[in-house]
Amino acid sequence: xxxxxxxxxxxxxxxxxxxxxxxxxxxxxxxxxxxxxxxxxxxxxxxxxxxxxxxxxxxxxxxxxxxxxxxxxxxxxxxxxxxxxxxxxxxxxxxxxxxxxxxxxxxxxxxxxxxxxxxxxxxxxxxxxxxxxxxxxxxxxxxxxxxxxxxxxxxxxxxxxxxxxxxxxxxxxxxxxxxxxxxxxxxxxxxxxxxxxxxxxxxxxxxxxxxxxxxxxxxxxxxxxxxxxxxxxxxxxxxxxxxxxxxxxxxxxxxxxxxxxxxxxxxxxxxxxxxxxxxxxxxxxxxxxxxxxxxxxxxxxxxxxxxxxxxxxxxxxxxxxxxxxxxxxxxxxxxxxxxxxxxxxxxxxxxxxxxxxxxxxxxxxxxxxxxxxxxxxxxxxxxxxxxxxxxxxxxxxxxxxxxxxxxxxxxxxxxxxxxxxxxxxxxxxxxxxxxxxxxxxxxxxxxxxxxxxxxxxxxxxxxxxxxxxxxxxxxxxxxxxxxxxxxxxxxxxxxxxxxxxxxxxxxxxxxxxxxxxxxxxxxxxxxxxxxxxxxxxxxxxxxxxxxxxxxxxxxxxxxxxxxxxxxxxxxxxxxxxxxxxx
Ligand code: AYL
Numbered sequence: 001x002x003x004x005x006x007x008x009x010x011x012x013x014x015x016x017x018x019x020x021x022x023x024x025x026x027x028x029x030x031x032x033x034x035x036x037x038x039x040x041x042x043x044x045x046x047x048x049x050x051x052x053x054x055x056x057x058x059x060x061x062x063x064x065x066x067x068x069x070x071x072x073x074x075x076x077x078x079x080x081x082x083x084x085x086x087x088x089x090x091x092x093x094x095x096x097x098x099x100x101x102x103x104x105x106x107x108x109x110x111x112x113x114x115x116x117x118x119x120x121x122x123x124x125x126x127x128x129x130x131x132x133x134x135x136x137x138x139x140x141x142x143x144x145x146x147x148x149x150x151x152x153x154x155x156x157x158x159x160x161x162x163x164x165x166x167x168x169x170x171x172x173x174x175x176x177x178x179x180x181x182x183x184x185x186x187x188x189x190x191x192x193x194x195x196x197x198x199x200x201x202x203x204x205x206x207x208x209x210x211x212x213x214x215x216x217x218x219x220x221x222x223x224x225x226x227x228x229x230x231x232x233x234x235x236x237x238x239x240x241x242x243x244x245x246x247x248x249x250x251x252x253x254x255x256x257x258x259x260x261x262x263x264x265x266x267x268x269x270x271x272x273x274x275x276x277x278x279x280x281x282x283x284x285x286x287x288x289x290x291x292x293x294x295x296x297x298x299x300x301x302x303x304x305x306x307x308x309x310x311x312x313x314x315x316x317x318x319x320x321x322x323x324x325x326x327x328x329x330x331x332x333x334x335x336x337x338x339x340x341x342x343x344x345x346x347x348x349x350x351x352x353x354x355x356x357x358x359x360x361x362x363x364x365x366x367x368x369x370x371x372x373x374x375x376x377x378x379x380x381x382x383x384x385x386x387x388x389x390x391x392x393x394x395x396x397x398x399x400x401x402x403x404x405x406x407x408x409x410x411x412x413x414x415x416x417x418x419x420x421x422x423x424x425x426x427x428x429x430x431x432x433x434x435x436x437x438x439x440x441x442x443x444x445x446x447x448x449x450x451x452x453x454x455x456x457x458x459x460x461x462x463x464x465x466x467x468x469x470x471x472x473x474x475x476x477x478x479x480x481x482x483x484x485x486x487x488x489x490x491x492x493x494x495x496x497x498x499x500x501x502x503x504x505x506x507x508x509x510x511x512x513x514x515x516x517x518x519x520x521x522x523x524x525x526x527x528x529x530x531x532x533x534x535x536x537x538x539x540x541x542x543x544x545x546x547x548x549x550x551x552x553x554x555x556x557x558x559x560x561x562x563x564x565x566x567x568x569x570x571x572x573x574x575x576x577x578x579x580x581x582x
Contacts, residue, residue, distance in 0.1 A: 064095030067193025241443030352487030410435035
């Protein structure tokens with residue numbers, strides 16, 4: 001459909017020059033390693049108060065880079081980060097970037113089967129995790145069979161199943177644990193990555209700053225090399241590896257925080273709350289990478305607890321908070337909020353799921369001094385598509401319900417999902433975005449890639465929205481099948497595959513149901529096999545055992561058939577309207 005006649009929307013901010021020829025880590029640390037800035041706080045560990053300055057953080061990343069390469073990780077290799085928010089997450093991600101390796105970030109609450117799929121899909125050779133998650137890895141039968149360390153006492157698991165061999169220093173997979181405990185059998189402690197015999201501390205310190213480039217140039221750095229590999233199910237199907245390159249992420253960060261009038265104005269004296277998990281692209285990109293580039297301080301919270309969160313905002317005078325709608329709900333409605341001084345907050349950025357207008361108003365009433373707005377994005381889009389212009393250095397007025405304006409150095413169009421023709425202001429259609437920030441594609445899946453990014457380079461989001469007369473975007477619906485539980489992805493195809501693997505079920509469909517607290521929850525329609533009795537509880541339990549908590553089914557409806565199109569596609573709209581009717 002006529003590329004030349006497309007109606008294209010752009011930012012109200014002018015395009016800028018983006019140094020996206022640089023490696024991500026060089027770009028992120030570019031301004032903060034000088035004599036004055038280098039001693040500014042970079043990371044604060046909320047549980048202990050331990051602070052790493054920019055110079056210290058950079059040094060740790062460099063040591064991990066050397067350590068990874070001593071363990072045989074090299075340019076183009078993938079590693080898995082299976083961690084909650086902690087400094088080692090940052091050191092590992094950036095360290096991997098420095099040697100041209102790729103981090104696949106994974107939810108530590110995942111079940112062994114879920115971790116296994118991402119491990120296989122990514123081809124990761126090394127995992128950085130905490131010792132209490134190692135048992136999940138032992139449950140997987142993916143490690144080298146030959147036990148190298150035969151003097152070790154095998155656990156009952158190992159002896160019975162012959163599993164666990166080759167962990168730690170095995171030839172298949174290296175497992176590294178970051179906590180204080182001695183590492184479990186066949187695992188290595190994070191300190192081996194920092195060992196000084198391999199790369200003397202002084203030497204690292206004395207090397208010129210542009211030595212980052214030397215580390216990576218020995219392995220022929222190319223800005224189109226992948227650096228991050230989050231998993232997302234996109235518009236359809238199972239989770240897939242999303243290839244984000246140095247160029248995509250540098251572009252994506254610059255679109256928010258660079259330029260004379262940055263869209264998201266972060267400053268060196270900002271303290272940015274990092275409570276959303278770094279394994280998700282929202283936090284990794286818009287909290288960590290943007291803060292590093294801007295020279296702000298990142299307050300790392302290991303896990304969410306409302307009282308603790310409020311206490312930390314007050315104690316550290318947090319100025320910027322990235323949140324998801326359920327957190328907005330807690331801040332707006334929980335009575336304990338009134339007992340804390342939250343006046344330091346100047347920016348509240350909500351994203352990853354729709355934010356209700358009433359909720360937005362309620363929080364604005366409570367925190368009138370803060371700018372509350374939204375960012376809208378998608379992992380595949382690198383990830384930010386639009387961002388509230390109320391956060392800009394010279395801010396623009398914005399409306400309630402808006403998801404912001406398309407980021408600079410990028411193009412956005414709204415198309416009629418049926419005809420593909422582009423639509424004007426105020427007209428509802430599928431949001432498409434184009435720019436250097438979008439993913440390179442899905443890993444090893446050219447078919448899914450070409451379904452998502454068309455020949456002209458447009459990424460089709462599967463979201464329905466419109467652009468108003470002031471260039472503000474509003475998301476009104478979702479065309480794609482993904483379910484969002486508190487901003488987390490629940491891929492229906494994954495649950496449907498599990499359901500039909502149950503001997504008593506012959507067909508299944510999973511759709512979202514609206515929910516006050518979570519936004520949406522997954523519910524199933526299932527067709528039992530003839531003459532078989534199966535209860536809702538049995539089905540729910542069958543799923544619950546195999547998936548992370550937020551993918552659990554909240555309701556199971558027994559039906560005779562699943563409505564399908566002639567081509568066999570589940571008619572999800574039909575099922576959703578059935579839910580709405582009940
Ligand atoms: P994924 N309003 C409504 N829906 C949203 C919004 C929003 N503000 N943001 C994301 N979504 C939905 O890959 C939408 O359906 O990335 C979109 O296609 O887990 C889907 O979530 C993508 O889910 C930011 C701000 C990143 C947001 C993001 C998006 C991360 C979610 C960085 O600064």
